[in-house]
Amino acid sequence: MTKTKDSKTEHIILDAAKRVFQNKGMDGARMQEIADEAQINKAMLHYYYRSKQLLFEAVFKNAFALLAPQLNSILNDESSVEEKIRNFTSNYISFISKHPYLPTFIIQELNRNPDFVLQMKEKKGFPNIEKFKKQIDVEIREGILKPIKAEQLFINIMALNIFPFVASPLIKAFVNIDDKAFKQLVEDRKTEVADFIINSIKA
Amino acid sequence: MTKTKDSKTEHIILDAAKRVFQNKGMDGARMQEIADEAQINKAMLHYYYRSKQLLFEAVFKNAFALLAPQLNSILNDESSVEEKIRNFTSNYISFISKHPYLPTFIIQELNRNPDFVLQMKEKKGFPNIEKFKKQIDVEIREGILKPIKAEQLFINIMALNIFPFVASPLIKAFVNIDDKAFKQLVEDRKTEVADFIINSIKA
DNA sequence: ATATTTGTCAACCATATGGTTAAACTGAAT
DNA sequence: ATTCAGTTTAACCATATGGTTGACAAATAT
Incomplete structure (x- = not known):
């Protein structure tokens, strides 16, 4: 102090x-x-x-700082790709279920002001894909994974995990379910999504 | 007239x-x-x-009316699940590349006012999953697809296709690419995403 | 005890904003 | 030429909004 x-x-x-x-x-x-x-x-x-702007930035940085470590876990951990995907999917969904507004908030505000992300990029601990890229290439060469671009896989992992929270009103309407059923669906995704991904990429 | x-x-x-x-x-x-x-x-x-509200609603309904048919093509067409996924993925990405703000706009405003979706639901042509559900069950029984819940599959398809557009500033930052490279990445997804999904669900 | 800094509040201010009005313009029908 | 409905404009209006001020209280230091 x-x-x-x-x-x-x-x-x-x-x-x-x-x-x-x-x-x-x-x-x-x-x-x-x-x-x-x-x-x-x-x-x-x-x-x-x-000012409102500075208060907002404090909130935003705070929110971002909460999310970043989650993503870093899949980008920088030491475990195998399969393990990472299973862990991340389960952990991330648990985490966001506790903070359901976080992803929507960050994505919305980043769209409103794309330059904002540049400031974030400066900071240490900003998620970076390089290490993940190498790992994917290694596992492909070892025959563990089917060929896939690390970038695409990473986008897919993010999409499958984050999208349901961002688009929940839309999904609830299309699939025609209430809040409770939606919660259950999301809960199921803790394993569903991992299986779905692994299924697709495992050699 | x-x-x-x-x-x-x-x-x-x-x-x-x-x-x-x-x-x-x-x-x-x-x-x-x-x-x-x-x-x-x-x-x-x-x-x-x-009023602003009414002008906004005109814009919103207009935007929604543009998107709904796209989704209906995967929910209500007559072709096989695999065909649908390949077609939808390619068509949807082409379509949104021409209207990149559409999904973000709709999702953002639906989050702001979730009741809004109820009004949409009334309208004819509002996407509904029932037919798709039956088709999935049939193809699973026929041994064409691995067991999967239609709801989860539908969410996955939406997520993989829509998310990159909604979260583009975030993705560009994490994957560390500029607008041009991002465009190429998205273009590649026209087939990548379909392959990724089919890979995962085909028996 | 006294001075000084820090925290809190009600009242206030300038401006932005959605919305209104009344007058003027336009072009076709009479 | 006159009328008349539909269209357009500049000037207004009431209110909301981010931000400021000056008085006052509560700690904190001297």
Whole structure:
């Protein structure tokens, strides 16, 4: 503890802002609503975070920092590709079930402002595919996997895991199920998705 | 032509609104910006569409009506599952490459207002999974496909095809490629994705 | 005890924004 | 030429919104 005030209020604000921003997005969120959510005066938001933009960025970075390690686990772990896929699929779905707004929030805001991702890229710990690429090539050469481009496989893994959360209203409507059935479907995907992928790529 | 004015201005407005709403979303869009985009007085927007909400709904329904038939092709066509998957994957990616904002827009706005999907569900031509379900069960019984739940397969098909467009800024950053390389990657997916799915489900 | 910094609040401000109005223009029908 | 419905515009309006200020309280330091 060198200097960290870490005032309680500051944390309460960030927490309230998280809820509001993740529900409504930057454009839909109102400073007053965040203040109400935090049960605090609106001026406090500016006292601690200066502006809506900066408060938003604090929330965003926070959210991103939560997601990045999840993805790094599949990109940089030491286990075999199959193990990684099984672990990731199960862990990721568990994780997001606890934070269902996270992926939608990040994807939505990144689309709104694509330059934003450049700032993230600077940071250490930003997910990078290089190591994964090498591993895939090795396992293909060893005959464990069928030939596939690491990039495509990675996109597929992300897509199969993340998409259901991002598109849940659409899926619920098309498949014609309620929240409860959807939850079950997602729960089943913890193994379904891994099997689906492995099935496809195993030699 | 019973009564259809279909005034040119009305169309110009809808077109401008499409561009602005699909870029910025309902909350981020400004009526003035739409008016500027249409090179027209702001009052015209209200003259033809009454309110921002109604103009937005016109745009949204329009967008949805464009997407729905694409999905129906995989749900209701007469061809075999494998054919459907190959056709859909190729057609859908071609289609969206021409309208890259469509899926993001629809998903984003549906998340903002999940009740909205209920109104869509009423309409005829709303994608429905029932027929597809039966077909999958038949092909499984015939030994053409490995056992899989139709719902999960459908989600997987949607995910693999749609996700790259929705999450493009994220993917470009992780895979570390520029717009051109991303385009190529997506182009490759026209066959890659179909192969990936078929590989996994074929008995 | 006193001064100083830090935190909190109600009231306020400038501007942006969705929406309205009343007048003017247009072009076809009479 | 006049009328009239439909169209277009500039000027407005009410409200919402991000942000600021100055007074005051509560810690913290001297």
